[in-house]
Amino acid sequence: xxxxxxxxxxxxxxxxxxxxxxxxxxxxxxxxxxxxxxxxxxxxxxxxxxxxxxxxxxxxxxxxxxxxxxxxxxxxxxxxxxxxxxxxxxxxxxxxxxxxxxxxxxxxxxxxxxxxxxxxxxxxxxxxxxxxxxxxxxxxxxxxxxxxxxxxxxxxxxxxxxxxxxxxxxxxxxxxxxxxxxxxxxxxxxxxxxxxxxxxxxxxxxxxxxxxxxxxxxxxxxxxxxxxxxxxxxxxxxxxxxxxxxxxxxxxxxxxxxxxxxxxxxxxxxxxxxxxxxxxxxxxxxxxxxxxxxxxxxxxxxxxxxxxxxxxxxxxxxxxxxxxxxxxxxxxxxxxxxxxxxxxxxxxxxxxxxxxxxxxxxxx
Amino acid sequence: xxxxxxxxxxxxxxxxxxxxxxxxxxxxxxxxxxxxxxxxxxxxxxxxxxxxxxxxxxxxxxxxxxxxxxxxxxxxxxxxxxxxxxxxxxxxxxxxxxxxxxxxxxxxxxxxxxxxxxxxxxxxxxxxxxxxxxxxxxxxxxxxxxxxxxxxxxxxxxxxxxxxxxxxxxxxxxxxxxxxxxxxxx
Ligand code: SF4
Numbered sequence: 001x002x003x004x005x006x007x008x009x010x011x012x013x014x015x016x017x018x019x020x021x022x023x024x025x026x027x028x029x030x031x032x033x034x035x036x037x038x039x040x041x042x043x044x045x046x047x048x049x050x051x052x053x054x055x056x057x058x059x060x061x062x063x064x065x066x067x068x069x070x071x072x073x074x075x076x077x078x079x080x081x082x083x084x085x086x087x088x089x090x091x092x093x094x095x096x097x098x099x100x101x102x103x104x105x106x107x108x109x110x111x112x113x114x115x116x117x118x119x120x121x122x123x124x125x126x127x128x129x130x131x132x133x134x135x136x137x138x139x140x141x142x143x144x145x146x147x148x149x150x151x152x153x154x155x156x157x158x159x160x161x162x163x164x165x166x167x168x169x170x171x172x173x174x175x176x177x178x179x180x181x182x183x184x185x186x187x188x189x190x191x192x193x194x195x196x197x198x199x200x201x202x203x204x205x206x207x208x209x210x211x212x213x214x215x216x217x218x219x220x221x222x223x224x225x226x227x228x229x230x231x232x233x234x235x236x237x238x239x240x241x242x243x244x245x246x247x248x249x250x251x252x253x254x255x256x257x258x259x260x261x262x263x264x265x266x267x268x269x270x271x272x273x274x275x276x277x278x279x280x281x282x283x284x285x286x287x288x289x290x291x292x293x294x295x296x297x298x299x300x301x302x303x304x305x306x307x308x309x310x311x312x313x314x315x316x317x318x319x320x321x322x323x324x325x326x327x328x329x330x331x332x333x334x335x336x337x338x339x340x341x342x343x344x345x346x347x348x349x350x351x352x353x354x355x356x357x358x359x360x361x362x363x364x
Numbered sequence: 365x366x367x368x369x370x371x372x373x374x375x376x377x378x379x380x381x382x383x384x385x386x387x388x389x390x391x392x393x394x395x396x397x398x399x400x401x402x403x404x405x406x407x408x409x410x411x412x413x414x415x416x417x418x419x420x421x422x423x424x425x426x427x428x429x430x431x432x433x434x435x436x437x438x439x440x441x442x443x444x445x446x447x448x449x450x451x452x453x454x455x456x457x458x459x460x461x462x463x464x465x466x467x468x469x470x471x472x473x474x475x476x477x478x479x480x481x482x483x484x485x486x487x488x489x490x491x492x493x494x495x496x497x498x499x500x501x502x503x504x505x506x507x508x509x510x511x512x513x514x515x516x517x518x519x520x521x522x523x524x525x526x527x528x529x530x531x532x533x534x535x536x537x538x539x540x541x542x543x544x545x546x547x548x549x550x
Contacts, residue, residue: 016433018412023382023390024430045430046384049463056462068459071388071484115391118398134398141395152388152484360387 009037014348016045023359027352031345039340041333047363051323058318059085059293064155069325070361071152072115075108076303078157081323083237084299084312085159089291097161098239099280103174104147104156105238105301106269106276110181111140112304113262113269116356117192120259123349124201129191136184139177146170161286171277178270189263202256206339206351209253218335220306220328221265222355225258227251232302243275255354262356292316303328305356327361375407376498379417381437384466385424388484389451393421396487403491414440419497421490423450425457425466431473438474444504446497449476450490452483459483 010031016024024045030038050069054062066081067074079101086093118133141151147166148154156162166174192198208218213226223230224247231247233240248264250257293314300309306328313322332355339351382390396403397410411417414437426434438447449470452458457468470476477500480493 016430017381017414017437023387024433045427045433046382046424047427047429047465048384048425048460049465050460053460053463065459068386068388068483071386071391074386074388131399134395135400138395138398138400150484151486152392153386358387360385 008032012345023357025357025359027348029340029345029348034345036340036343036345036348039337041337043359043363045363046360050364051325054320054323056319059159059314059320060318062320062323063158066323066325067153067155067157069327069364070358072112072358073108073303073305073308073361074153074155075104075157076301076308077325078155079105079238080299080301080308080310081312082157082159083301084297084310085293085314087299088293088295088297088312088314089159089289091160091287091289091291093161094284094287095239095281096165096283097285099276100162100166100285101157101238102240102243102276103166103273103280104154104162106273107140107143107174109304110266110269110273111137111144113266114140116262116304116353117188117259120350120353121192123353124198126191126198129188132188136181136188139181143170143174143177146173158286160289161284163286165285171280175274175277178273182267182270185263185266192259192263199256201347201350202259202354203254205255205347206343206354207252207254208335208339210251212338213253213335216334216338217331218306219331220303220356221258221261222306222332222335224249225261226253230307232300232307235300237301239276239279242279243272245272255350258354292318293320305329305358305361306331325364327358327364329355329358329362332357333362374418375409376418376494376501377409377411377416378419378421378494379411379414379437379441380421380423381434383422383424383430383434383454383470384427384460385451385453389423389453392484392487393423393450393490396490401487401491403494408494415442417441418445418501419494420445420447421450421494422447422470423454425453425460425468426470426473427465427467431467434470434473444501444508446477446500446504447474448478448480448490448493448497450480450493451485452481455479455481 012029012031014027014029016026026042028040029036050065053065063078067078069077114133114137118130121129144154145151147170148156148164156164208226210227213223213228227249229247229249234247245268248261248268250260294316296313298311300307308328309326311324312320315321336355343351380393395401420438420441449455453460454470457466460466478493478496480489482489
């Protein structure tokens with residue numbers, strides 16, 4: 001019998017260019033045979049220095065810069081920044097703008113979760129499922145294009161409201177689409193929940209206990225999959241206070257649970273969209289801003305990947321002194337590194353994707 | 365086009381590298397592969413290995429750390445190859461141009477054949493870019509043929525270093541037997 005010290009260790013580099021992850025991250029894997037014993041992440045391939053750039057531009061131009069921290073949840077980044085400045089300058093945002101923010105926000109969550117489901121299916125080699133998920137996602141992108149003119153980076157947020165309105169015909173269309181999406185989801189969620197080939201790859205893989213999740217500071221679906229019922233939407237920013245919903249969580253803490261949380265959130269988003277459309281008041285959607293930011297503020301929103309935090313400090317001029325961004329993936333990387341050891345090399349893509357990593361968010 | 369040329373044509377295989385982008389361009393590139401746009405029906409396949417690829421699609425600007433990776437990937441792709449820069453970032457540095465860690469567009473590091481502007485460009489524009497790159501590939505292949513490089517699929521460095529096979533008639537007094545029949549007299 002070979003004792004474990006005799007098994008030779010080998011080092012396998014994963015990334016920066018790797019077919020599974022579209023984004024460049026380098027993970028140095030120390031293997032014992034096929035088993036991962038250590039994982040050392042190295043980042044820096046997408047670092048641009050956007051926080052520094054905001055110190056050169058005025059606060060309105062910074063919206064467009066901060067939106068480009070991440071193309072997938074760009075709306076949420078702008079939302080977090082604008083809400084922070086609005087709190088700082090004590091601006092009363094019109095009710096309609098708050099509802100518009102909920103609508104675009106939930107559309108973004110839907111498209112992000114569908115994108116993730118597709119990539120997750122691709123990670124365990126289920127290519128046709130990947131296509132199915134992305135097919136549904138195109139419906140959302142069509143709405144985004146119709147309401148804002150762009151498919152991905154929609155730039156509709158501004159300080160004091162939104163830059164565009166959505167008319168009633170479009171709202172009807174969105175409502176109709178939510179039903180279509182639910183129908184299409186019911187068709188694919190069976191595969192994620194019950195299909196044997198999927199279960200073999202996800203059930204019991206990468207278990208993160210509730211205590212570990214809490215101690216490592218896991219946020220978003222990663223934390224909720226381990227039984228931490230924390231959802232920042234319950235802090236009632238934008239119009240979420242008027243809407244009826246409960247944070248979704250599962251208790252198993254494995255890849256399957258994290259996947260289940262996201263699928264259930266997709267259904268929840270559709271319900272929220274319909275509620276928001278039904279309750280939306282008429283009126284203005286932006287107010288003129290005359291104040292200048294002075295002092296400091298912390299602003300938080302729930303992004304598709306978890307909690308995003310902005311710290312903003314102004315000095316009474318148009319140009320902000322400091323903007324600090326802490327993104328959900330940054331909070332989830334310790335949990336990932338904790339999960340990896342002890343798994344087979346072939347489980348790595350599934351594990352890495354199960355936290356829904358967004359490297360360009362993390363590095364800014 | 366002769367019969368051989370027709371037979372030697374192949375579908376463009378693509379490798380995608382995310383250089384410094386915000387993901388906006390990457391998801392649009394991936395969207396090209398999904399059922400709505402479905403470039404696979406034209407034979408365009410996204411591969412993970414640079415040695416299989418013809419076209420390199422790069423999104424985002426170049427920074428100090430990833431320029432080495434980008435150069436490596438570019439050098440590993442066999443000739444003839446084409447490079448497409450996607451998005452405002454890929455073309456010039458775009459919105460990130462003034463960042464301290466950004467060196468500029470893709471063309472500061474490797475030669476670019478096709479530029480696809482937009483932030484982010486729509487999948488239609490990306491497909492159009494790939495079609496343009498196909499034209500460039502064809503031109504490059506023709507040029508390589510004119511230069512007398514027999515096999516257009518071999519990279520330049522290799523063809524120039526090909527060892528000349530000594531002819532059997534000159535100098536060698538006793539030519540090595542090349543016959544397959546051992547009983548044949550020498
Ligand atoms: S061009 Fe725009 S969408 Fe594309 S990577 Fe750059 S900022 Fe993102």
